[in-house]
Amino acid sequence: MTLEMTLAELVRRRLRYLPREAVLDPNVLLKDYGLDSAAAIDLLLDLEDTFGVMMPDEYLTSETFATLNSLRNAVLRLVPAEVVRGAVQ
Amino acid sequence: MKPLSSADRSQPEWGPDAAELQRLAYKLRDILETHAAEVDEKGIFPQKGLDEIRKCGLLGLVIEPRYGGIGASFSTMAEVAQTLAEGCTSTAMIWAMHCQQVATIADYAERSLCSSLLPRISAGELYIASVTSERDKGGELLTALAPLHRTGDEARIYRDAPVVTGGANADAFLITMRAGPDANPSDVALVFADRSQVKVDVRSAWRSMGMRGTQSGGLVLEGKVPANHIIGHARDFKHIAVTTMVPVGHIAWAATWIGSARGAFRRFIALLRDPVRRKAFPVHSDLFVERLAEIRLELDTASAFLRQVSATYDRMRSKEGIDSNVFASPWFNLQINNLKISASQLAFSAVDRMVQLAGLRHGYLAGSEIALDRVFRDLRSAALMYANDRLRVVNGKLALLDLDVRLA
Numbered sequence: 001m002t003l004e005m006t007l008a009e010l011v012r013r014r015l016r017y018l019p020r021e022a023v024l025d026p027n028v029l030l031k032d033y034g035l036d037s038a039a040a041i042d043l044l045l046d047l048e049d050t051f052g053v054m055m056p057d058e059y060l061t062s063e064t065f066a067t068l069n070s071l072r073n074a075v076l077r078l079v080p081a082e083v084v085r086g087a088v089q
Numbered sequence: 090m091k092p093l094s095s096a097d098r099s100q101p102e103w104g105p106d107a108a109e110l111q112r113l114a115y116k117l118r119d120i121l122e123t124h125a126a127e128v129d130e131k132g133i134f135p136q137k138g139l140d141e142i143r144k145c146g147l148l149g150l151v152i153e154p155r156y157g158g159i160g161a162s163f164s165t166m167a168e169v170a171q172t173l174a175e176g177c178t179s180t181a182m183i184w185a186m187h188c189q190q191v192a193t194i195a196d197y198a199e200r201s202l203c204s205s206l207l208p209r210i211s212a213g214e215l216y217i218a219s220v221t222s223e224r225d226k227g228g229e230l231l232t233a234l235a236p237l238h239r240t241g242d243e244a245r246i247y248r249d250a251p252v253v254t255g256g257a258n259a260d261a262f263l264i265t266m267r268a269g270p271d272a273n274p275s276d277v278a279l280v281f282a283d284r285s286q287v288k289v290d291v292r293s294a295w296r297s298m299g300m301r302g303t304q305s306g307g308l309v310l311e312g313k314v315p316a317n318h319i320i321g322h323a324r325d326f327k328h329i330a331v332t333t334m335v336p337v338g339h340i341a342w343a344a345t346w347i348g349s350a351r352g353a354f355r356r357f358i359a360l361l362r363d364p365v366r367r368k369a370f371p372v373h374s375d376l377f378v379e380r381l382a383e384i385r386l387e388l389d390t391a392s393a394f395l396r397q398v399s400a401t402y403d404r405m406r407s408k409e410g411i412d413s414n415v416f417a418s419p420w421f422n423l424q425i426n427n428l429k430i431s432a433s434q435l436a437f438s439a440v441d442r443m444v445q446l447a448g449l450r451h452g453y454l455a456g457s458e459i460a461l462d463r464v465f466r467d468l469r470s471a472a473l474m475y476a477n478d479r480l481r482v483v484n485g486k487l488a489l490l491d492l493d494v495r496l497a
Binding site for chain 1: 365373
């Protein structure tokens with residue numbers, strides 16, 4: 001699995017309005033598919049559990065959780081590359 | 090620590106220019122936290138923590154800058170007490186009650202005593218304990234049995250006190266005495282005694298469930314002080330009590346308890362946010378987060394009441410002055426008493442809920458990294474200090490007098 005696939009799987013679980021068969025575009029706004037602030041906190045905990053790091057306060061913004069791409073960038077900034085590789089295997 | 094400007098004093102809480110004070114309090118909190126377990130386990134007075142507090146000028150937090158103090162409001166005192174209590178409830182309680190004694194001296198001592206004492210307190214030389222308990226009357230504040238004997242310019246003290254918070258380690262004492270051998274128990278005199286002026290006989294050890302660092306064992310004090318050490322003899326003691334001692338004392342206690350529970354919650358939340366350590370907790374369960382929300386609600390409720398009452402008290406002091414009779418009004422005493430009752434109940438309840446949620450290992454075992462067991466035992470004392478049952482009887486009667494139902 002790639003990082004993108006792992007992220008997409010975690011994110012999909014928190015998107016109430018995304019049809020099961022729909023493809024998740026990396027630049028689509030996640031809030032349009034149901035990622036409200038409560039769902040974003042569930043996703044935050046999922047991400048922390050998956051990558052074994054605590055997201056610092058400065059990452060807890062709507063920009064971070066805007067799209068799959070912005071989340072991917074945040075993970076890459078925050079998590080050492082070898083940890084990412086280990087987590088997505 | 091430099092004095093706050095007059096603008097800072099009117100800030101209801103820390104105020105934007107009080108950043109230095111806030112940084113200092115957080116630094117002290119972290120120091121106190123490193124000693125808290127040892128202080129609790131061994132039941133020792135937190136000498137190291139108090140020394141740090143002395144060094145940074147916090148013994149003079151509520152003293153005016155002209156006497157070398159920081160000149161903070163009582164709202165700010167409440168913020169500092171909460172922060173210190175996050176680290177160690179016992180140390181914060183010792184410090185907060187010291188502030189109560191200092192405020193009483195600053196408000197009512199003769200100018201000559203203020204000039205000699207307050208700069209020494211600001212410089213960190215004097216930590217003052219409160220002596221109000223008495224063997225045959227318990228913790229009642231507005232009466233005293235042991236009489237003060239006045240001869241010429243001196244007053245002789247013999248005082249047996251079963252519980253004195255931090256007493257064995259205090260540098261000085263503020264003592265309630267019966268005004269004289271012929272006076273009624275309700276005719277109370279407040280006397281300041283430096284430790285060098287009295288023989289301090291520690292009569293009983295402090296072996297308690299919690300608040301073990303306060304070392305609040307019983308003392309017998311015996312000695313002589315100059316007549317100007319009798320505080321506020323031009324005013325009756327009831328006025329001193331309702332205007333300064335009781336409001337400052339209840340704000341100080343409430344802040345300490347709320348801060349202690351807040352510290353426990355802070356450590357618990359840090360545990361829950363750590364992806365490695367939180368594995369045992371069902372953070373995705375609605376039931377779990379709903380219970381977390383209940384705890385947060387109790388802490389927010391207690392904090393809001395404390396801030397409201399502290400701000401009201403600061404405003405009354407600056408607007409009406411301490412000679413005013415407004416502090417005796419039923420609505421104000423109801424608020425002050427309710428602050429004590431609600432903070433003692435909510436802070437303990439919050440920690441009790443944390444124990445339930447954290448479970449056996451993190452919540453119940455001694456030596457857990459989030460120290461819930463210590464805070465739980467500390468806060469169990471809150472409803473017993475000036476017992477809530479007694480305050481409720483007073484409040485029920487006061488409620489009948491407040492026809493306008495002036496709520497906080």
